[in-house]
Amino acid sequence: MNAAGIVVEYNPFHNGHLYHINETRRLSNADTIIAVMSGSFLQRGEPAIVDKWTRTKVALQHGVDIVVELPYAFSTQRAEIFAQGAIEILSHLKCRFFCFGSENGGMDPFLHTAEQLKKNSIELDTCVRSLMKEGMSYPAAQTKARNEVFGENALPLDLSKPNNILGFHYVQANLGLPTPMQPLTIQRKGAGFHDTESTGPIASATAIRQRLFTKEEPIHDVMPSLSAEAMQNRPLHSWESYWPLLRYRLLSIEPGRLASIYEVEEGIGPRLTEAARQNSSFAGFMGQVKTKRYTWTRLQRMMTHILTDTDKASMQKAQQTSFARLLGMTESGRAYIRSIKKEMEVPLLSRTAAAGSLLALDIKASRVFASAPNASESYVRSLLEQEYSMPPILL
Amino acid sequence: MNAAGIVVEYNPFHNGHLYHINETRRLSNADTIIAVMSGSFLQRGEPAIVDKWTRTKVALQHGVDIVVELPYAFSTQRAEIFAQGAIEILSHLKCRFFCFGSENGGMDPFLHTAEQLKKNSIELDTCVRSLMKEGMSYPAAQTKARNEVFGENALPLDLSKPNNILGFHYVQANLGLPTPMQPLTIQRKGAGFHDTESTGPIASATAIRQRLFTKEEPIHDVMPSLSAEAMQNRPLHSWESYWPLLRYRLLSIEPGRLASIYEVEEGIGPRLTEAARQNSSFAGFMGQVKTKRYTWTRLQRMMTHILTDTDKASMQKAQQTSFARLLGMTESGRAYIRSIKKEMEVPLLSRTAAAGSLLALDIKASRVFASAPNASESYVRSLLEQEYSMPPILL
Numbered sequence: 011m012n013a014a015g016i017v018v019e020y021n022p023f024h025n026g027h028l029y030h031i032n033e034t035r036r037l038s039n040a041d042t043i044i045a046v047m048s049g050s051f052l053q054r055g056e057p058a059i060v061d062k063w064t065r066t067k068v069a070l071q072h073g074v075d076i077v078v079e080l081p082y083a084f085s086t087q088r089a090e091i092f093a094q095g096a097i098e099i100l101s102h103l104k105c106r107f108f109c110f111g112s113e114n115g116g117m118d119p120f121l122h123t124a125e126q127l128k129k130n131s132i133e134l135d136t137c138v139r140s141l142m143k144e145g146m147s148y149p150a151a152q153t154k155a156r157n158e159v160f161g162e163n164a165l166p167l168d169l170s171k172p173n174n175i176l177g178f179h180y181v182q183a184n185l186g187l188p189t190p191m192q193p194l195t196i197q198r199k200g201a202g203f204h205d206t207e208s209t210g211p212i213a214s215a216t217a218i219r220q221r222l223f224t225k226e227e228p229i230h231d232v233m234p235s236l237s238a239e240a241m242q243n244r245p246l247h248s249w250e251s252y253w254p255l256l257r258y259r260l261l262s263i264e265p266g267r268l269a270s271i272y273e274v275e276e277g278i279g280p281r282l283t284e285a286a287r288q289n290s291s292f293a294g295f296m297g298q299v300k301t302k303r304y305t306w307t308r309l310q311r312m313m314t315h316i317l318t319d320t321d322k323a324s325m326q327k328a329q330q331t332s333f334a335r336l337l338g339m340t341e342s343g344r345a346y347i348r349s350i351k352k353e354m355e356v357p358l359l360s361r362t363a364a365a366g367s368l369l370a371l372d373i374k375a376s377r378v379f380a381s382a383p384n385a386s387e388s389y390v391r392s393l394l395e396q397e398y399s400m401p402p403i404l405l
Numbered sequence: 406m407n408a409a410g411i412v413v414e415y416n417p418f419h420n421g422h423l424y425h426i427n428e429t430r431r432l433s434n435a436d437t438i439i440a441v442m443s444g445s446f447l448q449r450g451e452p453a454i455v456d457k458w459t460r461t462k463v464a465l466q467h468g469v470d471i472v473v474e475l476p477y478a479f480s481t482q483r484a485e486i487f488a489q490g491a492i493e494i495l496s497h498l499k500c501r502f503f504c505f506g507s508e509n510g511g512m513d514p515f516l517h518t519a520e521q522l523k524k525n526s527i528e529l530d531t532c533v534r535s536l537m538k539e540g541m542s543y544p545a546a547q548t549k550a551r552n553e554v555f556g557e558n559a560l561p562l563d564l565s566k567p568n569n570i571l572g573f574h575y576v577q578a579n580l581g582l583p584t585p586m587q588p589l590t591i592q593r594k595g596a597g598f599h600d601t602e603s604t605g606p607i608a609s610a611t612a613i614r615q616r617l618f619t620k621e622e623p624i625h626d627v628m629p630s631l632s633a634e635a636m637q638n639r640p641l642h643s644w645e646s647y648w649p650l651l652r653y654r655l656l657s658i659e660p661g662r663l664a665s666i667y668e669v670e671e672g673i674g675p676r677l678t679e680a681a682r683q684n685s686s687f688a689g690f691m692g693q694v695k696t697k698r699y700t701w702t703r704l705q706r707m708m709t710h711i712l713t714d715t716d717k718a719s720m721q722k723a724q725q726t727s728f729a730r731l732l733g734m735t736e737s738g739r740a741y742i743r744s745i746k747k748e749m750e751v752p753l754l755s756r757t758a759a760a761g762s763l764l765a766l767d768i769k770a771s772r773v774f775a776s777a778p779n780a781s782e783s784y785v786r787s788l789l790e791q792e793y794s795m796p797p798i799l800l
Contacts, residue, residue, distance in 0.1 A: 254778050258650050261772035261789075262714045267662065287772075287789045290782040319657045377656035377682075383649050383778050387685040394656075394682045 055310030115197030450705030510592030
C-alpha cells in the first residue's frame with residue numbers, strides 16, 4: 011500500500027477541499043490519503059469553527075482514509091514551524107507523496123526557490139533580524155530581505171501569496187527529512203471556479219464562514235451536502251465566543267505570568283490590559299491593539315496562547331516530542347495503519363488515557379475550546395467528554 | 406480628635422452593623438469611627454455581594470467617618486492573617502480604640518486566653534503541625550491542640566465561635582503592636598434581637614443575602630432603608646456568577662502555574678480539573694471537591710486565588726507592604742485625616758494612579774470582580790473605570 015499526505019484545517023470542509031483530495035489521489039495514484047488536520051486552534055490563531063471530531067468525520071466521508079491531529083504546538087504557529095510539524099507527521103506515517111494547493115501550481119519554482127534560499131540563508135537571516143530590530147513584522151522583514159538579497163521578483167516563486175508560502179515551507183521541511191517524500195502541488199482554484207463533475211463551485215473558507223455566521227446566504231452550493239449538514243444547528247465557534255474568557259484572563263493575569271506565555275513580548279502587557287478594559291468585543295480589542303509591528307495574525311496567535319495559558323517552556327517541550335494522534339480512519343485506512351505500524355518510529359496514539367503527558371497541550375486546548383460561554387451545558391459536557399473518551403472515528 | 410476602629414465586610418450593611426457603629430461610638434466616646442473594610446473578595450473566600458464603593462457609601466451614611474480598604478492580601482485570609490492586616494491599618498490610622506462584636510461580649514476572657522496561648526505557644530504549634538500532618542484541617546487541629554494542652558473547656562473563651570475567634574486574633578495582633586490600642590467588644594445580637602430605638606430587627610448577613618438572591622422575603626425590615634435601596638436593581642455578585650470563569654481557568658491552567666498559586670497544595674490539581682469538567686455550577690463543583698481536609702472555606706479561598714491568578718510570590722510581597730487606601734470619608738473624617746496625616750508612617754493612598762505597584766493585587770481583584778459574565782457591558786465598564794479613576798467618596 012502507498013499513501014499521499016495532505017495538510018488541512020477544514021474550517022469548514024468545502025468543495026475546494028474535495029477537489030484537493032481527488033487531485034491528490036489522481037496525481038499520486040496512492041491508495042491511501044492521510045490528512046494531518048489542525049485540532050482545536052488554527053494557524054491564524056483562532057478557534058476552529060466546529061470541533062475536530064466533527065471535521066474528522068466529514069473528511070472521512072469525502073475520500074480521506076486517515077485523519078491525524080496536527081498538535082497545538084504546531085497548528086498555531088507561523089508557516090515555518092507549522093509546516094515542519096505537519097511534514098514530519100506525514101513522514102512518520104510513511105507517506106510516499108504529499109500534495110498541497112498553491113497559487114503557483116507548479117513544483118519547479120518551489121524547488122528552485124528552496125535551493126536559492128538555502129544557498130543564501132546566512133545573509134538572509136542576518137537581514138531579517140536587523141529589519142525586525144527596526145520594528146518590522148516577521149513576514150514583512152522576510153519579503154524585504156529576499157528583495158534585498160536577490161533583487162525584486164528575481165525568485166521564480168511569488169512568496170507574497172499565502173499558499174505559496176505554506177507550500178514553500180512544506181517543500182523546505184521535506185528536503186530536510188532523512189528520506190524526503192515526493193512533493194506535488196495543484197493550483198488553487200478561487201471563487202467562481204467550477205468543476206461540476208467532482209466538486210462544485212468553490213468559495214474560500216473565509217467567505218463560507220461569513221455565510222455560516224450571518225446566515226444570509228446559503229452554503230449548500232459551496233460545500234458537499236454532508237459537510238453543510240454537519241454545520242447546521244450547532245454552535246459555531248469564533249473568537250467573539252471566547253472574548254469574555256480572554257478579557258477576564260487579560261484583566262487578571264499576573265504580569266510575570268503574562269511575560270512567560272509563548273509569543274508574548276516584553277512591554278505589551280499594559281497595552282493589552284488597557285484595551286481589554288475598554289472593549290466589549292474581540293474585534294474592538296484587536297483593532298485597538300494592532301500596530302504595524304503586531305500584525306493581526308501574530309496578535310491572534312498571542313491571544314490563543316494567553317487563552318490556553320501556554321507558556322514558553324511547555325511549548326518548547328511539546329515541540330520536541332513526536333507522535334501521531336489518530337482522530338479517525340476508514341476501513342482502508344485501518345489496513346494501511348496495520349501495514350506500517352511496525353515500521354513507525356513514533357507512538358501512534360488512539361486513546362488519551364494511554365498518552366501520558368504527550369497530549370497535555372492538546373487536551374488543554376480542547377478543554378478551552380469547550381469552555382466558550384453561552385454554549386449549553388450539554389454541548390460543553392459532550393465536547394469535554396469526547397476529548398477524553400473518544401476512540402478514533404471509524405468510518 | 407480621637408478615633409475608634411472597626412473591622413467590617415458589610416456584605417451587605419444591616420441593622421446589626423448599625424448597632425455595632427453606635428455602640429462603638431458610645432463605648433469609646435471617640436469622635437471618629439474608622440472602618441477597615443474588605444474590598445472585592447472576602448474572608449470566607451467569596452466575592453462581595455456588591456462593589457466596595459457602594460458599600461463604602463452606605464457605611465458613611467450610617468455613622469462611619471472614614472472607610473479604608475482591607476487589602477486583598479489580608480481580606481481573603483484565615484482569621485490570624487486577616488486580623489493582623491486589619492489591626493495594623495487601624496493602628497497606622499492612630500486609632501485609640503478598636504471594637505468588635507463577639508459571642509462572648511466581655512474583654513477579660515480574650516485577654517486571659519491570649520496570655521495563656523502566648524505562654525504555651527511552642528507546645529501548641531508543635532501539636533497543630535503534627536495534627537495537620539495527619540490530615541486534619543487547620544481550624545480542627547487548633548481546637549484539638551488547645552484541648553490537648555489545656556484540657557477541654559479550660560480556657561475562659563469559647564474559641565469554637567466564629568466571632569470569638571476573629572476577636573481573639575484582633576486582640577492578639579493588638580498586643581503585638583508597639584503601642585497597642587484599647588480593645589472593646591460588644592455582644593453580637595442574633596436574629597430576633599430588637600433595638601427599635603437605634604436600629605431594628607437583626608438578621609445575619611448570610612440570611613439577608615439569601616433573601617436578596619431569592620427575592621422571596623423583604624429586606625427592608627432587617628437593614629436601614631438606604632442600604633436596602635443600594636441593593637435594589639443592581640447585579641448581585643456570588644460565586645455562581647464567576648463559575649464560567651473559574652471553570653475555564655481550572656480547565657486551562659498549566660499544572661506548574663496551578664502549583665504556584667497561593668494556598669494551592671501539591672496533588673490537588675487533577676481533582677480540581679476533574680470536578681470542573683463534570684459540574685455546571687459552583688455549588689456542584691464544591692460539593693465534589695470538598696473533603697475533611699479541605700474545608701469549604703479553605704477551598705473557597707483557594708478558588709479565589711486561582712480566579713485572581715494570585716501566586717505565592719505576589720502574596721508574600723503584598724503582605725510585606727503597608728499602606729492605607731482611602732475609600733471614603735465624611736467632612737468630619739476629613740478633619741481627622743488632616744490631624745494625623747503628618748504622624749502617619751505609611752502612605753495614605755487616595756488615587757490609584759499615584760499608588761505605583763502597592764495596589765496591584767487590589768486593582769487586579771477589582772478587575773476580576775468586574776468580569777462576571779452575564780453582567781451588562783455598561784455595568785462592567787463602570788466597575789472597571791471606577792477602580793482606576795474613583796477618588797475617595799466624600800459625604
